[in-house]
Amino acid sequence: xxxxxxxxxxxxxxxxxxxxxxxxxxxxxxxxxxxxxxxxxxxxxxxxxxxxxxxxxxxxxxxxxxxxxxxxxxxxxxxxxxxxxxxxxxxxxxxxxxxxxxxxxxxxxxxxxxxxxxxxxxxxxxxxxxxxxxxxxxxxxxxxxxxxxxxxxxxxxxxxxxxxxxxxxxxxxxxxxxxxxxxxxxxxxxxxxxxxxxxxxxxxxxxxxxxxxxxxxxxxxxxxxxxxxxxxxxxxxxxxxxxxxxxxxxxxxxxxxxxxxxxxxxxxxxxxxxxxxxxxxxxxxxxxxxxxxxxxxxxxxxxxxxxxxxxxxxxxxxxxxxxxxxxxxxxxxxxxxxxxxxxxxxxxxxxxxxxxxxxxxxxxxxxxxxxxxxxxxxxxxxxxxxxxxxxxxxxxxxxxxxxxxxxxxxxxxxxxxxxxxxxxxxxxxxxxxxxxxxxxxxxxxxxxxxxxxxxxxxxxxxxxxxxxxxxxxxxxxxxxxxxxxxxxxxxxxxxxxxxxxxxxxxxxxxxxxxxxxxxxxxxxxxxxxxxxxxxxxxxxxxxxxxxxxxxxxxxxxxxxxxxxxxxxxxxxxxxxxxxxxxxxxxxxxxxxxxxxxxxxxxxxxxxxxxxxxxxxxx
Amino acid sequence: xxxxxxxxxxxxxxxxxxxxxxxxxxxxxxxxxxxxxxxxxxxxxxxxxxxxxxxxxxxxxxxxxxxxxxxxxxxxxxxxxxxxxxxxxxxxxxxxxxxxxxxxxxxxxxxxxxxxxxxxxxxxxxxxxxxxxxxxxxxxxxxxxxxxxxxxxxxxxxxxxxxxxxxxxxxxxxxxxxxxxxxxxxxxxxxxxxxxxxxxxxxxxxxxxxxxxxxxxxxxxxxxxxxxxxxxxxxxxxxxxxxxxxxxxxxxxxxxxxxxxxxxxxxxxxxxxxxxxxxxxxxxxxxxxxxxxxxxxxxxxxxxxxxxxxxxxxxxxxxxxxxxxxxxxxxxxxxxxxxxxxxxxx
Numbered sequence: 011x012x013x014x015x016x017x018x019x020x021x022x023x024x025x026x027x028x029x030x031x032x033x034x035x036x037x038x039x040x041x042x043x044x045x046x047x048x049x050x051x052x053x054x055x056x057x058x059x060x061x062x063x064x065x066x067x068x069x070x071x072x073x074x075x076x077x078x079x080x081x082x083x084x085x086x087x088x089x090x091x092x093x094x095x096x097x098x099x100x101x102x103x104x105x106x107x108x109x110x111x112x113x114x115x116x117x118x119x120x121x122x123x124x125x126x127x128x129x130x131x132x133x134x135x136x137x138x139x140x141x142x143x144x145x146x147x148x149x150x151x152x153x154x155x156x157x158x159x160x161x162x163x164x165x166x167x168x169x170x171x172x173x174x175x176x177x178x179x180x181x182x183x184x185x186x187x188x189x190x191x192x193x194x195x196x197x198x199x200x201x202x203x204x205x206x207x208x209x210x211x212x213x214x215x216x217x218x219x220x221x222x223x224x225x226x227x228x229x230x231x232x233x234x235x236x237x238x239x240x241x242x243x244x245x246x247x248x249x250x251x252x253x254x255x256x257x258x259x260x261x262x263x264x265x266x267x268x269x270x271x272x273x274x275x276x277x278x279x280x281x282x283x284x285x286x287x288x289x290x291x292x293x294x295x296x297x298x299x300x301x302x303x304x305x306x307x308x309x310x311x312x313x314x315x316x317x318x319x320x321x322x323x324x325x326x327x328x329x330x331x332x333x334x335x336x337x338x339x340x341x342x343x344x345x346x347x348x349x350x351x352x353x354x355x356x357x358x359x360x361x362x363x364x365x366x367x368x369x370x371x372x373x374x375x376x377x378x379x380x381x382x383x384x385x386x387x388x389x390x391x392x393x394x395x396x397x398x399x400x401x402x403x404x405x406x407x408x409x410x411x412x413x414x415x416x417x418x419x420x421x422x423x424x425x426x427x428x429x430x431x432x433x434x435x436x437x438x439x440x441x442x443x444x445x446x447x448x449x450x451x452x453x454x455x456x457x458x459x460x461x462x463x464x465x466x467x468x469x470x471x472x473x474x475x476x477x478x479x480x481x482x483x484x485x486x487x488x489x490x491x492x493x494x495x496x497x498x499x500x501x502x503x504x505x506x507x508x509x510x511x512x513x514x515x516x517x518x519x520x521x522x523x524x525x526x527x528x529x530x531x532x533x534x535x536x537x538x539x540x541x542x543x544x545x546x547x548x549x550x551x552x553x554x555x556x557x558x559x560x561x562x563x564x565x566x567x568x569x570x571x572x573x574x575x576x577x578x579x580x581x582x583x584x585x586x587x588x589x590x591x592x593x594x595x596x597x598x599x600x601x602x603x604x605x606x607x608x609x610x611x612x613x614x615x616x617x618x619x620x621x622x623x624x625x626x627x628x
Numbered sequence: 629x630x631x632x633x634x635x636x637x638x639x640x641x642x643x644x645x646x647x648x649x650x651x652x653x654x655x656x657x658x659x660x661x662x663x664x665x666x667x668x669x670x671x672x673x674x675x676x677x678x679x680x681x682x683x684x685x686x687x688x689x690x691x692x693x694x695x696x697x698x699x700x701x702x703x704x705x706x707x708x709x710x711x712x713x714x715x716x717x718x719x720x721x722x723x724x725x726x727x728x729x730x731x732x733x734x735x736x737x738x739x740x741x742x743x744x745x746x747x748x749x750x751x752x753x754x755x756x757x758x759x760x761x762x763x764x765x766x767x768x769x770x771x772x773x774x775x776x777x778x779x780x781x782x783x784x785x786x787x788x789x790x791x792x793x794x795x796x797x798x799x800x801x802x803x804x805x806x807x808x809x810x811x812x813x814x815x816x817x818x819x820x821x822x823x824x825x826x827x828x829x830x831x832x833x834x835x836x837x838x839x840x841x842x843x844x845x846x847x848x849x850x851x852x853x854x855x856x857x858x859x860x861x862x863x864x865x866x867x868x869x870x871x872x873x874x875x876x877x878x879x880x881x882x883x884x885x886x887x888x889x890x891x892x893x894x895x896x897x898x899x900x901x902x903x904x905x906x907x908x909x910x911x912x913x914x915x916x917x918x919x920x921x922x923x924x925x926x927x928x929x930x931x932x933x934x935x936x937x938x939x940x941x942x943x944x945x946x947x948x949x950x951x952x953x954x955x956x957x958x959x960x961x962x963x964x965x966x967x968x969x970x971x972x973x974x
Contacts, residue, residue, distance in 0.1 A: 277924025497660075
């Protein structure tokens with residue numbers, strides 16, 4: 011073929027590609043996914059909420075006078091105009107992986123899940139448990155919970171509501187709950203879930219009732235099949251052979267919650283319409299919800315100000331201050347907090363996981379840890395960097411239902427210096443940094459210098475806090491070398507070279523907290539001796555305390571008063587030994603357009619936890 | 629030339645194979661891992677991490693992981709349920725059979741993840757490149773022909789500004805001006821949308837699509853226009869002082885013919901190299917543009933995959949980008965032959 015023809019063919023081909031790609035872009039609007047049509051079964055009055063306004067023919071007023079045959083019938087009034095549908099936009103910065111928080115736990119999966127799916131129970135913002143699919147909460151008093159004082163085994167019998175239906179008209183039954191649990195606990199396609207280690211199996215009692223057999227007393231049973239992660243999936247709709255974490259349901263769920271998925275354009279938006287068969291009569295109040303993915307938080311803020319977004323969650327303190335000035339924007343604060351920023355001292359020498367054989371030269375002495383805490387002005391940090399929205403916290407047991415009376419530690423740089431001197435750390439060469447002169451944990455002359463790591467994803471505020479902490483410790487003669495690493499590097503598993511699992515750090519700073527009402531799993535993961543094993547837990551400071559372990563073992567009981575007592579004994583030990591230095595709890599705040607009513611931030615769940623109660627006031 | 633193209637394509641196969649090996653090793657040995665917590669879970673539950681490791685295939689040695697990624701594991705027994713017994717064949721078919729695996733984050737097939745975004749990126753980047761070509765080529769030519777004129781000085785100044793402005797900052801300023809400050813006098817609505825590909829409450833509307841393109845294309849094009857126009861100006865200046873241009877003029881050809889047929893063609897040769905290197909952007913997208921203007925494209929997908937250590941998605945994007953680069957280089961070489969007849973394909 012002559013060269014010119016080849017070139018022309020190439021040019022034409024290129025032009026075709028360009029045009030085709032333009033058309034792809036322009037026409038890339040797949041047909042919206044139609045929500046499943048409710049069947050007649052669901053519309054039957056016995057199974058779905060009956061419309062309260064339905065006029066009864068027998069109640070129609072009788073005409074007092076018979077109409078004259080010659081009179082023309084009165085003109086019928088035109089029907090009132092259809093009320094305009096209410097719509098809101100929730101802006102989020104990240105594309106959710108799906109509707110299943112067990113697959114990915116960014117928080118945005120929970121947001122979608124709460125729009126469409128129900129668990130048996132959930133928590134409100136105050137931490138009070140409320141029922142969703144469950145008809146009542148099983149307790150020892152009502153016979154729903156039976157414990158064996160000898161074997162510690164426990165059985166819990168749940169009764170489901172009889173008026174909840176999937177969007178295709180099928181009733182939500184015990185089979186669905188059992189199906190969901192079996193899918194989760196399937197060794198091949200399942201995943202680990204809270205309570206799985208204690209659960210022997212679920213047994214169907216009737217269509218609307220099932221019993222859970224626990225191998226050990228499980229105090230958090232009330233949220234086992236609910237809370238922020240667990241929802242019930244439909245047996246007749248989800249394909250178990252695809253596996254719980256990979257089944258199509260995770261992206262195209264069948265609703266039993268207040269909304270139906272209408273359309274999902276990956277990376278762009280997810281739209282929802284009101285579920286007409288939702289079991290709570292008259293709810294939800296809002297007709298359409300659009301979840302818009304806007305990666306840049308500054309743009310979300312601008313959209314909120316301009317009225318193009320109605321809700322935005324997890325505000326930073328700076329954003330709170332910026333948005334609270336706007337008349338048409340409200341800020342809602344969670345009544346309780348959850349995330350606690352903490353310093354995690356490594357009690358083992360860097361690179362070691364054995365604090366007995368290789369104690370950390372500086373941090374293995376509790377007096378040093380105590381001095382570090384005394385030298386940090388937490389009030390200054392919360393006021394200057396977090397604008398007063400974060401609050402000082404010094405014990406793990408600081409929020410309901412388990413609050414322990416641990417006195418707030420004093421801020422005293424002088425006292426901290428004295429403690430370090432007492433521990434054998436003094437600055438004899440006059441360079442402002444202490445050295446070991448008679449300390450019990452390091453060689454003579456060892457310089458009191460350590461690395462402090464934070465994770466990059468938190469952002470600028472944590473970097474500023476890190477710098478301030480370094481300055482504060484510098485004033486008492488502790489040198490901190492600052493570094494910032496990515497979360498996946500800091501928290502990777504042992505084999506992947508995870509910094510913490512390998513013990514390759516001195517003093518890290520990051521935040522965590524526990525969801526729900528039960529701190530046992532949280533305390534176990536961070537402080538239990540067995541959790542110090544690599545990839546077995548997150549006791550990465552390698553703190554061992556047999557008394558603490560025994561108390562935690564004992565806390566797996568249902569007696570709330572006794573548990574309170576045990577937790578406070580644990581809090582005393584933690585206060586005494588300071589395996590972690592807790593600094594402040596983080597504010598949890600969401601922004602909403604004031605035309606929205608009912609939005610309430612919560613740390614126990616996600617912003618949409620009560621979406622069925624939201625209203626639009628135009 | 630056909631033989632040349634076939635030969636080049638065949639040469640690309642071992643190169644891509646070697647590249648895939650290097651990329652796979654680099655991606656997997658980079659610090660961190662996909663099991664670490666994200667979002668609300670700072671720390672992954674160890675039991676959960678163990679299950680994920682098995683489901684992701686990360687419990688296998690790295691060479692085995694590469695083999696599975698390449699040719700699948702449906703021919704070998706695997707331990708799918710973690711009981712230590714290899715009881716059934718795997719389900720992966722490997723990239724050589726079109727199976728790029730599933731995303732660690734979404735559990736969706738990687739190809740679905742990519743195809744869901746590729747059209748959007750190609751759409752945006754094609755529009756951007758067209759605008760770049762439409763502006764940069766005439767500007768570069770005129771700047772060269774009218775060297776040191778007010779036009780040339782003005783364009784030069786703007787070009788330096790265009791290259792110097794941080795892309796991210798420019799995007800935010802564009803939103804501030806065209807979304808926050810300027811309003812449509814008829815409706816009172818913002819003049820231009822702050823992001824997305826289209827308005828959600830309308831069907832297909834060409835003007836709506838164009839409105840959504842204006843700001844992201846502007847943000848993406850500014851740097852490129854500045855760069856391309858300077859490059860073309862420089863190329864033209866090199867060429868128009870050559871003897872053959874003087875000869876063309878002496879033969880009585882019009883200035884238009886001299887410039888467009890004789891000068892421009894040769895000035896394009898160095899530009900082709902630059903253009904070829906930029907073609908993969910049509911596939912890879914522009915991260916900042918997609919982030920600022922909420923554009924659901926490949927740049928964001930790559931960013932999410934990189935930060936979340938979503939190895940299968942990361943590897944697929946890198947492999948496709950490599951293939952595009954190879955293809956673009958071949959295209960450039962073919963174009964050289966057209967632009968400069970002295971180049972022969974041996």
